[in-house]
Amino acid sequence: MRLEGEHRRSIARTADGKGARILDQRRLPWEIVWTDLRSAADAERAIREMWTRGAPLIGATAAYGLAMALAEDGSDAALEAACHLLAEARPTAVNLRWALGEVAKAVQPLPPAMRGAAAFARADAICDEDVALNRAIGAHGLQLLRDLHARNPSRPLNILTHCNPGWLATVDYGTATAPIYLAKDEGLPVHVWVDETRPRNQGALLTAFELAGHGVPHTVIADNTGGLLMQRGEVDLVIVGTDRVTANGDVCNKIGTYLKALAAHDNGVPFYVALPYTTFDPATATGADVPIEERDPDELAFLTGPAANGAATVRVTASPAYNPAFDVTPARLVTGFITERGLRAASALAF
Numbered sequence: 001m002r003l004e005g006e007h008r009r010s011i012a013r014t015a016d017g018k019g020a021r022i023l024d025q026r027r028l029p030w031e032i033v034w035t036d037l038r039s040a041a042d043a044e045r046a047i048r049e050m051w052t053r054g055a056p057l058i059g060a061t062a063a064y065g066l067a068m069a070l071a072e073d074g075s076d077a078a079l080e081a082a083c084h085l086l087a088e089a090r091p092t093a094v095n096l097r098w099a100l101g102e103v104a105k106a107v108q109p110l111p112p113a114m115r116g117a118a119a120f121a122r123a124d125a126i127c128d129e130d131v132a133l134n135r136a137i138g139a140h141g142l143q144l145l146r147d148l149h150a151r152n153p154s155r156p157l158n159i160l161t162h163c164n165p166g167w168l169a170t171v172d173y174g175t176a177t178a179p180i181y182l183a184k185d186e187g188l189p190v191h192v193w194v195d196e197t198r199p200r201n202q203g204a205l206l207t208a209f210e211l212a213g214h215g216v217p218h219t220v221i222a223d224n225t226g227g228l229l230m231q232r233g234e235v236d237l238v239i240v241g242t243d244r245v246t247a248n249g250d251v252c253n254k255i256g257t258y259l260k261a262l263a264a265h266d267n268g269v270p271f272y273v274a275l276p277y278t279t280f281d282p283a284t285a286t287g288a289d290v291p292i293e294e295r296d297p298d299e300l301a302f303l304t305g306p307a308a309n310g311a312a313t314v315r316v317t318a319s320p321a322y323n324p325a326f327d328v329t330p331a332r333l334v335t336g337f338i339t340e341r342g343l344r345a346a347s348a349l350a351f
């Protein structure tokens with residue numbers, strides 16, 4: 001997407017070809033800081049501490065981390081150790097293990113000395129494929145937006161989204177945001193309700209930053225506001241991303257997604273989930289089987305942001321806190337899935 005006047009992806013190989021350059025998303029939207037990852041340990045830390053996040057982007061970052069490890073040491077032992085290290089960085093997004101598996105498959109038949117270059121090539125291909133997948137998701141989702149807007153052509157289409165399913169969660173375009181960007185580009189009037197998405201505020205900080213950068217009209221709302229807006233008829237469509245869709249169509253996504261799906265169901269608002277095949281996990285039967293990441297309660301207990309004299313951190317509670325990062329929306333609450341192959345029902349999700 002466009003950033004500081006030029007087209008950028010959220011991740012790319014470093015100029016010397018030996019590392020990965022990422023946007024440090026902890027600093028957005030206040031500062032644009034690019035950081036070079038130089039080892040599997042750097043990549044693991046960046047994923048675990050959410051310097052970079054979002055299911056597809058986590059996969060791409062892990063792929064480059066594995067490539068860096070193999071460029072150092074192409075042995076089977078090094079391959080196994082780096083895969084284990086990176087796989088443990090965050091448990092929920094299936095893209096992480098998918099990407100590691102793809103790189104491992106590409107290098108295993110090769111002699112150790114050739115594995116580093118092959119791993120980097122596979123990581124590059126994973127990034128290029130992600131961009132193409134998201135553009136295709138955008139095209140199929142755009143037709144859905146056109147059809148829904150035709151019901152009330154006299155006003156913008158009001159879309160609600162949760163967390164950040166945008167280009168900052170992928171290599172480019174985003175998943176749930178891809179149709180929104182294409183709609184803006186073709187002049188289809190849209191407005192986005194942006195859930196702030198406590199406690200890390202990926203919506204207020206990242207989605208709002210993205211939409212503003214692309215000139216998409218949007219309004220940041222508290223996580224608890226969406227239900228009221230749906231009761232008032234001010235939400236025409238909910239589109240979210242996902243970290244893992246299981247074989248039966250259950251959707252694991254940022255905490256709070258399930259509550260939006262319940263409100264949408266209760267108010268007859270279409271609830272769509274955008275995903276590429278890399279986020280579909282047919283090996284996991286239902287959402288009950290998905291590991292839900294539990295993050296540091298301090299992420300909830302404290303708020304950090306810019307102040308006149310630098311960063312300020314304020315405590316929002318003096319009590320113990322609990323901070324699960326994801327929840328599961330059952331397939332029965334999902335109107336449909338927007339994939340690179342078109343719109344799909346939960347029962348027809350096989351890629």
Ligand SMILES: CSC[C@H]1O[C@H](OP(=O)(O)O)[C@H](O)[C@@H]1O
Pocket residue numbers: 053054055056162163164165166169170174175176202240241242243253254255325
């Ligand atoms: C392309 S959807 C990405 C997905 O990942 C986010 O989680 P996190 O920010 O913790 O990595 C969120 O669940 C998004 O929907």
